[in-house]
Amino acid sequence: xxxxxxxxxxxxxxxxxxxxxxxxxxxxxxxxxxxxxxxxxxxxxxxxxxxxxxxxxxxxxxxxxxxxxxxxxxxxxxxxxxxxxxxxxxxxxxxxxxxxxxxxxxxxxxxxxxxxxxxxxxxxxxxxxxxxxxxxxxxxxxxxxxxxxxxxxxxxxxxxxxxxxxxxxxxxxxxxxxxxxxxxxxxxxxxxxxxxxxxxxxxxxxxxx
Amino acid sequence: xxxxxxxxxxxxxxxxxxxxxxxxxxxxxxxxxxxxxxxxxxxxxxxxxxxxxxxxxxxxxxxxxxxxxxxxxxxxxxxxxxxxxxxxxxxxxxxxxxxxxxxxxxxxxxxxxxxxxxxxxxxxxxxxxxxxxxxxxxxxxxxxxxxxxxxxxxxxxxxxxxxxxxxxxxxxxxxxxxxxxxxxxxxxxxxxxxxxxxxxxxxxxxxxx
DNA sequence: AATTATCCATAGCGATCGATACGAAACCTA
DNA sequence: TAGGTTTCGTATCGATCGCTATGGATAATT
Numbered sequence: 001x002x003x004x005x006x007x008x009x010x011x012x013x014x015x016x017x018x019x020x021x022x023x024x025x026x027x028x029x030x031x032x033x034x035x036x037x038x039x040x041x042x043x044x045x046x047x048x049x050x051x052x053x054x055x056x057x058x059x060x061x062x063x064x065x066x067x068x069x070x071x072x073x074x075x076x077x078x079x080x081x082x083x084x085x086x087x088x089x090x091x092x093x094x095x096x097x098x099x100x101x102x103x104x105x106x107x108x109x110x111x112x113x114x115x116x117x118x119x120x121x122x123x124x125x126x127x128x129x130x131x132x133x134x135x136x137x138x139x140x141x142x143x144x145x146x147x148x149x150x151x152x153x154x155x156x157x158x159x160x161x162x163x164x165x166x167x168x169x170x171x172x173x174x175x176x177x178x179x180x181x182x183x184x185x186x187x188x189x190x191x192x193x194x195x196x197x198x199x200x201x202x203x204x205x206x207x208x209x
Numbered sequence: 210x211x212x213x214x215x216x217x218x219x220x221x222x223x224x225x226x227x228x229x230x231x232x233x234x235x236x237x238x239x240x241x242x243x244x245x246x247x248x249x250x251x252x253x254x255x256x257x258x259x260x261x262x263x264x265x266x267x268x269x270x271x272x273x274x275x276x277x278x279x280x281x282x283x284x285x286x287x288x289x290x291x292x293x294x295x296x297x298x299x300x301x302x303x304x305x306x307x308x309x310x311x312x313x314x315x316x317x318x319x320x321x322x323x324x325x326x327x328x329x330x331x332x333x334x335x336x337x338x339x340x341x342x343x344x345x346x347x348x349x350x351x352x353x354x355x356x357x358x359x360x361x362x363x364x365x366x367x368x369x370x371x372x373x374x375x376x377x378x379x380x381x382x383x384x385x386x387x388x389x390x391x392x393x394x395x396x397x398x399x400x401x402x403x404x405x406x407x408x409x410x411x412x413x414x415x416x417x418x
Numbered sequence: 419a420a421t422t423a424t425c426c427a428t429a430g431c432g433a434t435c436g437a438t439a440c441g442a443a444a445c446c447t448a
Numbered sequence: 449t450a451g452g453t454t455t456c457g458t459a460t461c462g463a464t465c466g467c468t469a470t471g472g473a474t475a476a477t478t
Contacts, residue, residue, distance in 0.1 A: 009454070014455075031331055037434080037435070052437095171387065176384075188376060218424070218475065258467070259469095
């Protein structure tokens with residue numbers, strides 16, 4: 001962490017890098033990497049260009065740090081759901097319902113930054129698109145691992161493909177992200193999640209109905 | 210259609226507008242609206258800027274015509290599936306399996322133009338993003354209508370929400386679009402579709418297995 | 419052949435993009 | 449207090465963005 005190891009001397013920063021990064025993250029979340037201009041970042045972060053470049057190197061590095069911050073502050077529900085000591089079906093249920101909440105917060109941009117941050121880009125930003133794909137693939141892999149554990153625990157049928165089902169669950173979350181961006185409410189996303197859960201090969205502890 | 214009513218006189222076009230529009234469509238499909246520059250369009254369409262602007266007015270109009278062309282030439286499977294004289298479950302099945310094919314053609318960009326064309330944009334391109342959202346909402350509405358017909362025909366339980374299930378199916382297709390963009394094969398997308406179909410409240414005519 | 423209309427190619431428009439040069443200001447160490 | 453280091457604010461940089469002015473070329477119409 002750069003902002004922890006103050007080397008020595010020099011004029012102190014006149015702003016809080018974490019607050020600035022937070023503003024940048026929300027802007028990237030809303031408009032994506034390429035469509036977010038330095039002018040927009042300047043206004044949202046309340047900084048001058050040299051302040052931004054001195055603290056975050058360049059736009060690409062700023063975006064990557066925004067990704068890290070998003071991962072740490074906005075989608076903890078995922079790791080929580082996948083690591084909770086509950087049956088596999090319940091874990092996936094918490095994952096999808098958590099996404100329903102996280103993708104439709106009123107004070108946040110809709111959907112997931114990992115999806116809307118850079119889906120279609122210019123050739124110059126291909127590395128950014130690849131980075132986001134890596135994040136999405138990592139999520140999918142984490143789900144697959146949880147499902148494999150579920151198979152080992154007897155929660156899921158032995159003949160099931162953990163990778164295949166993980167692709168479905170990750171894809172459902174991506175679809176929820178698009179629906180959220182189209183204005184779906186948290187209730188609609190929850191209903192979406194419940195419907196998606198019906199496809200799981202587990203004896204669903206159905207919602208109280 | 211402008212290209213049908215030749216008014217009279219004048220020097221004839223030295224290019225085929227439909228071929229040029231096709232090249233533009235594929236470029237927008239791959240890179241999205243904003244990230245596709247006029248330079249890229251020039252090279253792909255084999256035209257000079259004045260030729261493009263004379264034939265298609267401006268970049269935004271060109272994109273809108275590309276959307277129409279995409280709708281007409283690339284996703285006929287959807288209307289076909291929804292209007293086929295088959296039970297509702299089979300219609301949705303054809304819809305999702307058709308999407309699996311259409312989103313992973315080797316000679317085409319992955320996914321759906323209506324999703325990747327403009328998901329996160331600059332404020333200047335908000336109208337374009339809204340236009341794409343309108344297309345997505347229209348697809349969802351078409352599915353909801355087919356589901357309502359299915360309820361009337363007794364294919365689906367009466368207490369089911371056609372709109373809610375349509376949101377799920379449309380969202381699943383959006384999710385498949387993202388997965389296709391991440392390199393999912395047609396087989397993986399078909400498996401995705403089959404899993405998603407298991408959530409439908411119909412006696413599934415399961416795949417021959 | 420003369421007129422009119424449309425398209426072609428060359429060149430370049432103003433605006434915005436991401437990123438910086440510069441020198442003054444503000445802190446620490448010695 | 450002097451030296452060293454970092455950030456500050458101001459003013460831009462060259463490149464690319466979408467787009468167009470201009471004038472010659474090629475057709476149908478009269």
